[in-house]
């Protein structure tokens with residue numbers, strides 16, 4: 050198929066390629082000596098401060114990246130997203146997660162229908178339901194109020210809500226509203242995850258929320274049937290109506306599953322799974338745990354970044370700057386990975402969410418029109434909160450492979466601690482590392498420095514840090530529901546910017562289909578072997594012998610009666 054315009058064929062792309070040599074001659078040690086450059090390489094919005102001076106880039110690089118953005122029609126593509134154009138072309142869908150957090154009076158059309166009133170209709174229903182639930186008026190089958198929620202879902206129906214829940218858990222305001230309640234998640238089809246999710250819970254006081262955009266995902270549906278059985282075996286079949294609710298775009302299947310349609314919360318096919326945390330997928334379980342007003346603050350934070358992203362000039366636009374720098378690192382400097390390093394334990398589930406958001410969005414091999422990509426896209430995202438990561442994989446980042454790092458810090462801790470007499474407060478101790486690590490990466494340590502420190506000759510080579518390792522620092526004023534929403538939206542838009550520049554569709558995920566269909570072939574074989582004693586057929590010799598080994602051993606459970614976890 051002939052391609053409209055491959056970004057790599059543009060003068061602007063070639064200009065950046067020609068510029069790589071100049072950057073390869075620089076060292077961050079020198080670049081950081083230029084205070085004007087450092088001041089220029091910052092951006093701020095509502096107290097969120099981005100410092101990207103430790104990127105391997107100069108003013109000239111940035112100028113060229115902005116030109117590349119023009120060549121890629123970035124401004125127009127952002128507008129198309131906000132306008133509800135069907136930019137997810139392979140699925141013929143709008144991409145409107147921004148509508149999920151838009152103020153009530155906004156007009157955003159998909160298929161010429163304003164979707165904002167529908168969004169608010171569901172939010173109003175969640176607000177009302179969560180108030181009834183939290184007040185204790187919603188009672189279970191035995192007349193008791195429900196205080197525990199298990200949210201069953203996987204991928205986008207799990208990772209975003211888990212990230213937000215984990216971040217809110219230690220926010221004093223949110224925590225106050227969650228007193229005496231539990232929110233847990235069940236994602237993996239591994240029965241061990243079932244056991245963990247219901248350990249020490251009583252079905253009498255538990256509400257199960259089944260979250261699935263399609264309501265066909267194998268793992269989620271089996272887990273939902275398992276928890277349904279857990280409820281029924283303890284409380285009887287009539288209990289399902291009071292103990293199970295659902296979030297889905299497929300309300301017909303929700304009803305067929307046996308959940309009361311009045312207790313189903315809708316969303317729409319113009320919300321991608323991994324972009325769905327601001328839909329009922331996240332808003333419902335989080336409102337049950339923290340109350341709707343806290344969740345509304347989270348949505349307002351995300352919405353504030355939507356405004357910033359749509360209207361700020363690229364030079365001051367945090368998601369655009371981040372997206373362009375990622376393109377520079379991946380496609381020009383050849384760095385395949387990015388480490389996400391939040392200096393806040395509250396953000397411990399941020400990297401797992403970004404893994405899906407980024408890698409499922411931009412892990413693509415073809416342009417939007419199907420032409421094979423002649424350059425690398427996508428990034429391998431991974432991360433751990435600092436300082437845990439420092440005592441784990443930072444060795445590789447300092448002296449092994451070059452991995453651009455995102456340092457995310459918070460000025461005001463959610464949980465301040467200071468011990469009288471200590472040099473610094475506990476949060477200042479944490480943040481000392483946030484400020485130190487980027488410079489260690491950028492500057493490194495030269496043999497000359499080591500000599501002057503009288504390091505033994507035999508250790509000089511081992512102790513030399515080449516430095517010149519890029520990072521950026523994002524400093525948030527605090528970490529309340531509002532900033533958690535802002536952080537989420539910054540990364541959502543950053544990832545979209547990358548896809549817009551590369552010319553790929555960041556909103557489909559055909560690559561995950563093949564594994565699913567092969568698993569279905571294996572599932573049939575396991576059943577036929579276990580139940581009818583049929584031989585393993587139709588696989589290559591490696592898979593056949595692995596399957597045979599698995600099937601000839603004592604099974605973990607016989608197939609003649611229901612078995613539920615014992616823990």
Ligand SMILES: O=P(O)(O)OC[C@H]1O[C@H](O)[C@H](O)[C@@H](O)[C@@H]1O
Nearest residue numbers: 204205206261262263266322561
């Ligand atoms: O919400 P569901 O329809 O159950 O989908 C859950 C997940 O399924 C697949 O793995 C998709 O690749 C993900 O994008 C999606 O989030």
